[in-house]
Amino acid sequence: NEHEPKPPSGVPPTPKHFDKQGKYWFKRMADELDAIGVMSQLDARALELLVEAYTEYRHHCDTLEVEGYTYRTETQSGDVLIKAHPAAIMKADAWKRLRAMLGEFGMTPASRSKVNAKGPDAVDPLTEFMNARD
Template identity: 35%
Template sequence: MIPQEIKKQQGTYRAHRDKNKDVEFDKVESISPPTFIKGESKKAFDILVGELGLNGYGLLTTLDAPAITLLADAYGEYIKVSKTIEKEGLVIEDYNNRNAIVQKPHPLLSYKRQLFKDITLMLKEFGCTPASRSKVEFKPASQVDDNDFNF
């Protein structure tokens, strides 16, 4: 389901079709990261909340905190895996069943690929990719006028 604010910005919002018209979600001024979010994950969390929250597009509600947390946590994990692969190399040496040394792709490469897919999907959900942003004309919260949504 497309959020009501995005439908309004696209010009496709129809009040008579809105099943949740009596349910209002308050935009939040800030969302604090959970205590387990640290390092690169916390930086990503703060950037996302800043850009998507009141400092940016004003799209976040308290319901978005878990999704932002998942995205930031996956991004932090992606950075850790990338650093490990950079340190250890793309190829590792292992022993086969005949006790001979063979070279194999680093086992974390497939995990990194999966993290990339997961992060990309979540970024699309928040409109954080060029393609997903091109589908919606966003205005930063400071430029939104209440008259923009009167039909």
């Protein structure tokens, strides 16, 4: 879109409320996105949501690795039930949010082709052809 607003590019400041892991991933992802020309100062909040979803997802993965995906419990009558660990459900929810945010930044193979990276101004071949005809 040639009339699209052009916000200032560059890596936004890391949110102060992030823990050590959040700060690491914010900086790393921001640098990676900036290197391919899709990061701007206005993307700070969207990147913050992406990093929050990612760190939450990793936290649930770590919990499940230690505690397992299921747990046993007994009913009042003594029957044994095997239930899904609550972290498994939270992990699935975090994955949905993470996947959506990865797509917004073109960080999956399928979504990468839909993101326009800022690159050097290229000449549009159709415009060049039409101008040559005049």
